[in-house]
Structures are given as C-alpha cells and as structure tokens.
Amino acid sequence: MAGPRRYVSSRYSLPQQTPAHVKTPVFSPSAETYEASYELEMEVLDEPEHRAKFANPWLREVAVLSWRNILNIIRTPELFLSREIVLLVMALILSSLFPNLGDDSLKTVNRLLNFYIFAVCLVFFSSNDAVPTFIQERFIFMRETAHNAYRASSYVVSSLIVYLPFFAIQGLTFAMITRYILHLKSDVIFFWLILYASLITTNAYVMLVSALVPSYITGYAVVIATTALFFLSCGFFLKRTKIPNYWIWLHYISAIKYPFEALLINEFQGTRCYKGSPADLSPGPLGNLNYSPEHNKFVSINCTLIGDDILSSMDLQLKNIWYDIAILLGWGVLYRLFFYVVLRFYSKNERK
Numbered sequence: 212m213a214g215p216r217r218y219v220s221s222r223y224s225l226p227q228q229t230p231a232h233v234k235t236p237v238f239s240p241s242a243e244t245y246e247a248s249y250e251l252e253m254e255v256l257d258e259p260e261h262r263a264k265f266a267n268p269w270l271r272e273v274a275v276l277s278w279r280n281i282l283n284i285i286r287t288p289e290l291f292l293s294r295e296i297v298l299l300v301m302a303l304i305l306s307s308l309f310p311n312l313g314d315d316s317l318k319t320v321n322r323l324l325n326f327y328i329f330a331v332c333l334v335f336f337s338s339n340d341a342v343p344t345f346i347q348e349r350f351i352f353m354r355e356t357a358h359n360a361y362r363a364s365s366y367v368v369s370s371l372i373v374y375l376p377f378f379a380i381q382g383l384t385f386a387m388i389t390r391y392i393l394h395l396k397s398d399v400i401f402f403w404l405i406l407y408a409s410l411i412t413t414n415a416y417v418m419l420v421s422a423l424v425p426s427y428i429t430g431y432a433v434v435i436a437t438t439a440l441f442f443l444s445c446g447f448f449l450k451r452t453k454i455p456n457y458w459i460w461l462h463y464i465s466a467i468k469y470p471f472e473a474l475l476i477n478e479f480q481g482t483r484c485y486k487g488s489p490a491d492l493s494p495g496p497l498g499n500l501n502y503s504p505e506h507n508k509f510v511s512i513n514c515t516l517i518g519d520d521i522l523s524s525m526d527l528q529l530k531n532i533w534y535d536i537a538i539l540l541g542w543g544v545l546y547r548l549f550f551y552v553v554l555r556f557y558s559k560n561e562r563k
Contacts, residue, residue, distance in 0.1 A: 265359055272365035273372070280373040290344065291377050294337050298381050301333055302388035313394030317487035320521060321495035323395075327474045328447045330389070331467050334406055335438055337381070338413040342430040345421040352554065363554040367547060374414065382406035397477040401532055405477065408536050409470040412543035416466060419546045422553040441465040446472065447496050450526040466542060472527055473535035479521045480530055484514035497524045 267275070284291055309326045312319060352366060386403040389395065395402075417434055424430040444454060445467040454462050462468060482505060489500065503519035510517070522530055529535075 265362060267361070269362060269365055272361040273369045276361060276365055276369035277373050280369060284373070284377075290340075293340060294377075294381055295384060297337055298333070298385045299388070302385045303392075305329065306389055306392040309393060311394065313396060315483070315485055317485050317489070317491040317515060320485060320492060320497070320516075323478060324447070324475070324496050324525075326389075326393070327478070328445075328467075328471055330385070330406075331409065331445075331470045331474065332438075332442060334382075334385070334409045334470070335413045335441075335467060338410065338417045339431065339434055341414055341417045342421045342434060343427040345418055346424075346427045346430065349422070364551055366554065367551045370418075371411075371415075371547065375411070378410040378414070379403075379407055382410055395478060396483065397474070401477045402474070404536060405470050405473045405532070405539075408539045408543070409466075412466055412539050412546065415543045415546035415550065419550045419553065422550055422557070438467075441467045444468070446525065446527075450498065451528075452526055464542075466539070469535040469539040469542075472525075473532050473539070475522060475525060475527065476530050476532050476535070479518035481518045482509050483518045484509060485516045485518075485521075486513050487515055489515065497521065500524050501526070 265272070305326065309322055312323055312326060355361065356363060356366075383403050386399055386406055390397065390399045390402055417430075420433050420437075421427075421430050424433060440461060442465075443449065444458065444461040445465045446462065451459070451462055492500075500516070500520065501523040503517065503523045506517060506520055519530075
C-alpha cells in the first residue's frame, strides 16, 4: 500500500537546473553536516557579487562613528575633564612659580625661556592618556572591521573630528590663564593657535605609537623615550649648531622644536628692549649672544638687548610663526597617515 503523498512548499523547491558557479548546500540531521552547509552558504553570500564590501558610504560611517565617540565622551567625561583639569591646575601653578614675566629686565629672559619650554612639554605629556584609551578601543576596532562594519579611514577621521573642539578648549584654557596672570607680551591668539596645533600633533603621535605597540606599558615607555629625545634636541639644551651632524635629523623631526620656536617668536620678535647686565643671562640657555641686524639701531644705556637679539642667540633660522605652525600640523597629518596605514594593514583580524 502506497504511503500518503508529501507536498513540498514551492518556496522551498529547488530550481530544475542549478548554475555551475552556485554551490547547493545539503542539509541532514547530522550536526557536522549542518554546520558545514551553513558555512558554505555564508561563503556564497559573502562573495562580492552578492554583497557590497561595506554596507554604508564613507560619509555616513564618519558621521555614525563621530556620534558614537561623542556619546562615549558624554558617558565617560573623565576622558576630557582629566586633561582639562591638569592643564588648568598646571597653568595656575606655573603662574605662581613664574611671577612678573612682563618685566623688561634681562633677568626675566631666562625665566621666560624656562616657562615656554615647560609649557610645551606639559602639552606633550598631557596627551599620554591616549595610550591606554586607544589600546582598549583597538580590540573593538579589530572585531568590527573584521566584519567590514566600517573603513579604517572613517575611524581615523572621526576620532580627529570629535576631539578637535576639546583640543581647542584645552589650549585656550592654558593660554588665557598664563597670558594674563603672568602679563606676557605675546599675542594671545597666536599663543592659543600654537598650543592647539601642538595638541593635535602630539595626540596623532601618541595614537600612532599606541597602534604599533602590544600593550600600554610598552606604549608609555616608547612615548617617554621619544619625548626625551625630542626635548633634548629641540634647541633649548643644545642649539642647532651644537648638535653633531649625525644627530641633526633628530632636531628637525622633534615635535617640541616647532611649538617652542613659535612661542619664542610670539614673545620676543620685534625691537622690545631688555635692560640690565649681560651677566644676568648666565647661566642660561642663551649662551653666547648673537646680535640681530637691528641691534645697533636700538641699543643704548637703557636698552641692552632687543627681542630679535634673543631669537638670534637661540639660533632660530626662520622667524615666522605661521611657518612653525604649518610644519607642526604637517607632522600631525603625517602621523595620522601612518596611523591609518597601521590600522589598515597591520591591525587586522580577518574572519576565517
């Protein structure tokens, strides 16, 4: 006796002829067979002809990632407040340690040089907290990009866009407090722009180091070691002409050289007179004095040195603030580009 007929729904019916390039999965009660068939089906769907590599356009990825970063900052405000509080407190402490920097005596010159080099180093070290922050985010980035959730370039650009306003606030906080409490002669807008560009570049450098190292301990060690080299070769301890030729390249790649020089130009450029005995400059970073071409026009009993003399004695080649800011931002762009290359080709977690 024939058994009852079984009817199969048309939506599960297989085509009469299967194209040669499509692999038809075979289902069976066996767990191993089912697992293999499921993987086979996913491989077919993941082929470029079935699915685009990225689900969203680049601009949408940048917008979504930027919004996610903003939410992270709102939920964990200490990421921003920690730097802001450090710069605020240190600005007040420096203002108490270096009072009356607006005085026109030669004794003030060395104190100004010491203040500015410490200000640049403070800005540089304030970005070190990005080391553990990114290393924690790196695992999320690797997991999400393994499934083509977004592009590495979208991640790099969005992380920069979100933090730009915060860098501006941090630089403005330090510049406003120290400029007016210490009675500096520098232009406050240029002071802020120099610190702003320095924060952007140092953050890019720290992010690059964080992408290369396996742990935050190693990251801190690399950042501290390179910062020490940048500090040593920036022109404060060793002038450019005193650095051996085989180390002169370190002077030009120093991320501290350009903001330090720009701050000095902002403070000293011009014919402002400083009075006192040249002995008041020793010991100090100026060393042997190099007089500017304008020196003889303004020197007198009440004018021992002018501002341009100090810049010449510090061995500054180009006395242009915009030049130093442009070079500094150029290094920031280069660090970001290297950061992208590392994320794109080195920090990968491909599915298998």
